[in-house]
Amino acid sequence: MPELILRQVGIDTYQENIAYLPMGCDICRSQGFGALSKIEVHYGGRSILATLNMTENGLVTGGEIGLSHAAFRRLGAPEGARVSLSHPNPLLSFDFVRHKLEGGHLDKSQFLAILSDIVSYRYSNIELTAFVIACYQQTLTEPEIGYLTEAMIETGERIDWGLPLVLDKHCIGGIPGNRTTMIVVPIVAAFGLPIPKTSSR
Structure with a gap:
């Protein structure tokens, strides 16, 4: 996997994991990364999913990657560390959100998969919105309310x-x-x- 030097760029994106690479950098050309691509950033056995923003103002240079405050904190790597990048695995749990949007019913394992990805910050704001709309538009059944509650308990802090x-x-x-x-x-x-x-x- 390609490695880059980590920089904290001092940008507050609230809870969003945002990564910054210079426009037209070698790694973008070789790996096919572009603006708003989802990328996986790895360090010391940990990884985060981030949305890529491209910059041409010298915020980061070739061989470097910048992370927003939230992403930097979650990755837990020191400034200047060497991190690697990869394409993320498909977000399989979002298939369950689509199923719910189309009027289907979800079981506990499906809610658990969705909530696990949400608490791991793998859902974008758009995907979170789709989940909320699915639960609102296609009213949850009583069993689904129970499954969702149990999934929230299992994935949340207690x-x-x-x-x-x-x-x-x-x-x-x-x-x-x-x-x-x-x-x-x-x-x-x-x-x-x-x-x-x-x-x-």
Whole structure:
């Protein structure tokens, strides 16, 4: 795999993994990389998927690759490290999103594949939007809601309170003047039941 010297270019792309190569560089010609190509960046057994942007203002030079703040942080490589590039494997889980968009139903393994790729930052904003539209336009069945919830639990970060029972009161929001949380949570806690609660207010 071709190797390049890593540079942190100081560009904040929020959560987007963006890589920068100079316009017309050798590696782009030899590997067929172009603007908005998806590329896999590898370092020390770790890898990230990034969207390629091309630059001609000297931000990076031949033999170098620049990464946005988010991509640099996720890759975990030091400035000046040698990284390798490759074409990414196909995003197979997106076939399940297409299936849902066409009115099909998804099982737990399919939701798990989608969510695993999402939390690994393999979905672009457009692909994320397609997933949300698929779930909204083709209403989720009750089993699908369960499968999606289980997949979110398995792929997300969890807090272990070390207790056999932990309660939660969750509000969907959007109802002005609804202050049920500050009524319900103290009542439950007064009975000695653990109910950790955070609030955005």
